[in-house]
Amino acid sequence: MQSQALIKEQTIASPARRSACAHEASILTDIYDESVNLAVWQRHLSRQVTADVSGFIKTANHLDRSAFIRAQHIEDDVRDELKRTSLGDDFISNTSELVDMFCTLFDLEQVGFRIRLLDLPMCPRSHIDRVPCRLVTTFSGQGTQWLESDSIDRSKLGHGSQGLDDSVSGLYSTEASIRSMTTGDVALLKGSAWIGNEASAIVHRSPPYITGEKRLLLTLDFLS
Structure with a gap:
């Protein structure tokens, strides 16, 4: 376990990092x-995807699916993972497009796919991910929260x-330091396994729990 002195030293040495946000998908290349x-x-x-998700949320009590999605068979693999749900073609097509973007951006042959229906906080405490980069999007409910590195x-x-x-x-220092994604936002979170970002991974957490809220969360990961 690292001493507090060493952690402090690493904190001081950490290079400045920032977030980049825009209404165009091309912003994702800024990662x-x-x-x-x-x-x-x-x-x-879209209205079609929103309606698809709303219909699913009303009737579903549980969803937690993890899989490997192949870059050459994205829609087939996504459809296979969701075939036992009421999520339809519009949602499958939208999700497949995100997987394709992730594979293309990072030149991946397959990705780790996970979709969950959450009615409790998943990671209520701020943390970093020990991965190169993770895609996160919320199709229903509040979005992920993050802290800018200079705050x-x-x-x-x-343990600190x-x-x-x-x-x-x-x-x-203040609650104003907390920033939040909204429903539909697609985020790339750079983790500590990204070369050169070992001490500067984005600090984030799940949003505070709202009674009765269901969050439909999709994450995509590199595979080792």
Whole structure:
């Protein structure tokens, strides 16, 4: 386990990072900018996809599917994973497009695919992901929250929080430091396994739980 002194030293040495947000899908290519550790495409879901998701949310009690999706068979593989749900063609097509974008952007032959229906906080405490890069999007419910690198004290992550909630641990100075994605936003989160980003991974968390809310969350990952 690292000492607090070492964690503090790494925090001081961490290069500045920022988020990049826009209404065009092309913003996702900014993830290759060394100064960017989060790229967010602020998109609006079509009425057809929204209706598809709303119908599913009303009747579903559980969904947690994980799979490998092949770049050469994306729609077939996605359709196979969702065949036991009421999610229809519009949702499958939209999701397949995201997988295709992820594969193309990073030149991947297959990706790790996971889709979950959540009615409790998944990661309510701020953390980093020990992956190169992860795609996250919420089709229903609140979006993921993040902190800009210039507003946080990384020594308060993990054990450094001493078990305290983010709001009192000293991780960030004010509640205004918390930024939130909205339903439909597509984000690329650069993790600590991205070369050169070991000490600067984006710090993020699940949004606060709202009673009765169901979140439909999709994540895509590199495969080892």
